[in-house]
Amino acid sequence: MIRTGQQYLDSIRDGRRIWMNGERVKDVTTHPMFRPIVSIRARMYDMQHEAAFRDRLVYTDDKGDESPLALQLPHTQEDWKAKRIATDTVLDEVGGIVTRVGDETIGEMWSLYDGQDILNEVNPQFAENIRHHVHKAMYADPFHVSANTDPKGDRSKRPQDQDPDMLLHVVRETDAGIIVRGAKYETAAAYANQAFTKPTIANWGDAELSDYAVGFICDFSSPNLKFICRTGFAGRAPIEDYPLSNRYDEVEALVIFDDVLIPWENVLFYRHTKAATFIRATLHRYSAFAFVQRNQKLADMMIGAALFNVRQTGLDRQQAVQEKLATLACYREGINAHLTASIAMAEESPGGLLMPNQSLLMAGRVLACSRLHEMMHLTRELCGGQICVTPDVATFRDPETAPWMEKFYSINETWQAEDRRKLLAYARDMLNSDYAGHRLTFQLFAQAPPFAHLAAVYRNFDWNGALEFVQRSAGLSEGVLQQGKGGNK
Incomplete structure (x- = not known):
């Protein structure tokens, strides 16, 4: 049904x-x-x-x-x-x-x-x-x-x-x-x-x-x-x-x-x-995928808000601004790469299902959650200080104050005061509001605390591959290799 x-x-x-x-x-x-x-x-x-x-x-x-x-x-x-x-279809709609x-x-x-x-x-x-x-x-x-x-x-x-x-x-x-x-x-x-x-x-x-x-x-x-x-x-x-x-x-x-x-x-x-x-x-063998996918969508939201803000005034032509935008893009694509690779390298589960590659997925979760606060602050920089000082909508619509809001918040024929107000309100709610702080904490702890995120990577990473390469490259004995592998149990 x-x-x-x-x-x-x-x-x-x-x-x-x-x-x-x-x-x-x-x-x-x-x-x-x-x-x-x-x-x-x-x-x-x-x-x-x-x-x-x-x-x-x-x-x-x-x-x-x-x-x-x-x-x-x-x-x-x-x-x-x-x-x-x-999932993307639902979030987009x-x-x-x-x-x-x-x-x-x-x-x-x-x-x-x-x-x-x-x-x-x-x-x-x-x-x-x-x-x-x-x-x-x-x-x-x-x-x-x-x-x-x-x-x-x-x-x-x-x-x-x-x-x-x-x-x-x-x-x-x-x-x-x-x-x-x-x-x-x-x-x-x-x-x-x-x-x-x-x-x-x-x-x-x-x-x-x-x-x-x-x-x-x-x-x-x-x-x-x-x-x-x-x-x-x-x-x-x-x-x-x-x-x-x-x-x-x-x-x-x-x-x-x-x-x-x-x-x-x-x-x-x-x-x-x-x-x-x-x-x-x-517990998060499968559910981490849908959880991390939300971080990719949040990265898209931050990129969009930041890019609109810098392009409306021409700041996107500055190299320092482009570097910050590129950093946001790298964060977004890093999440995308881990999700994509975890499916391309998917593994059969003990129950006969297909699970995302656990090492790649859990490493992607660490990337998405541990750097989120940095990306939010970077987006604040690109959006500028007006997201924390702009008056509320009532001020833009009050007959006495509306002309001043129209004058100082309109930039050009395209960016009039109402669109500018909407964008600043959107960015403020995404980055600075009580809800924004709640979402940041939720992403950090919703599936597990950070130490558990790293513990999942430790449990799923293939340590033996690195040990075998160094054993051959350094000419170490077979006994040393087996002792090293024993530490992975």
């Missing part, structure tokens, strides 16, 4: 318990701080039915069944190229960047699909459950997100040595399923249908079994869930002044699990710390 936007909207009007700014949200689809992003997600569903987009967003299998192309299991390079086109909308979060399920052998060590039913839920995600088309980070508490202590609810855990088993308690921070949870909920990085010690080592599909219509949301950016100021904040804010929530029943058919692994550790190590 390919859902419509209306079907999606109806599905999240389920009486869920949502709070924002100390008030209960009665309808997440109409609340002013949720409505913009909810409308974008509904638009994405409707795009799948429209002739202009259908061939880029919908997949038809050998049986004639249709499903979202972004949610299909990847088996070939062509599958990945099509997924990349699908909605006019901005939205991240936690399904194509990125579904990849975590594929990582679990690769771990079926490990799940079988715990309980063969768990592997059957993951196959069922991967199929359900493809053909029922739910809005599927990700639940990862717990409040954690005092991280120098084991969770058992403090308030045990600081990490989500199982409190008891029943015939119907497991009962879980704790909390998770989740982007988009308040307006999604379900989440793959899994353990954060935990200190298992030498324990083989732990009530904290649990992963499951959480249905957000569960009556014992509470969604405590941060204040949204939408509606704080006119959309003309903050065009990105008012349209693309993806609201996070602290989701409280107050003794929530998880049916056994939704449990993907439980108690076995080996399974939990495997999932943590391979």
Whole structure:
């Protein structure tokens, strides 16, 4: 089934318990701080039915069944190229960047699909459950997100040595399923249908079994869930002044699990710390691709804003400006190269899927995230100081002040005050606003902190190739080579 936007909207009007700014949200689809992003997600569903987009967003299998192309299991390079086109198609149509909308979060399920052998060590039913839920995600088309980070508490202590609810855990088993308690921070949870909920990085010690080592599909219509949301950016100021904040804010929530029943058919692994550790190590094997692809789109946004700003006054003729633009282009193309190469050099996964080349993809993620703040500052330089001193739209439209705004913000016949104001507002919201700071932090930590990004590169890089070359080039003994390779285990 390919859902419509209306079907999606109806599905999240389920009486869920949502709070924002100390008030209960009665309808997440109409609340002013949720409505913009909810409308974008509904638009994405409707795009799948429209002739202009259908061939880029919908997949038809050998049986004639249709499903979202972004949610299909990847088996070939062509599958990945099509997924990349699908993501760009959506971002181009909605006019901005939205991240936690399904194509990125579904990849975590594929990582679990690769771990079926490990799940079988715990309980063969768990592997059957993951196959069922991967199929359900493809053909029922739910809005599927990700639940990862717990409040954690005092991280120098084991969770058992403090308030045990600081990490989500199982409190008891029943015939119907497991009962879980704790909390998770989740982007988009308040307006999604379900989440793959899994353990954060935990200190298992030498324990083989732990009530904290649990992963499951959480249905957000569960009556014992509470969604405590941060204040949204939408509606704080006119959309003309903050065009990105008012349209693309993806609201996070602290989701409280107050003794929530998880049916056994939704449990993907439980108690076995080996399974939990495997999932943590391979979690972003696929999802990093869609995540990094957003950085490429953000680079395009920065380049466009900077280039318009310097060309409207002729500054692009200066060598120093051209060098800064070229630096932005190198950042953008560096991301593009890693994404492209990771598919060109794709590898078969343990579960028989095709995964992006892990060393190239994880190195690309480090590049995209670690240099983003530098590129944002470079774009500020190219846009100039007026992005932080330009008055708001009301000043441009007030009869008393409008003539002055027209005089001092018009440059030539092409660049009149209104276009100039729009560009400066766009750049300000992308680079300087509360939303801009939030997005920068989100890109840095959304999948993992920087040290974990580098750890993923360390785990996936082919160290043996460099060792073998130096062993031959320097005439080292075979024993030295084997000892060196042993350090990679």
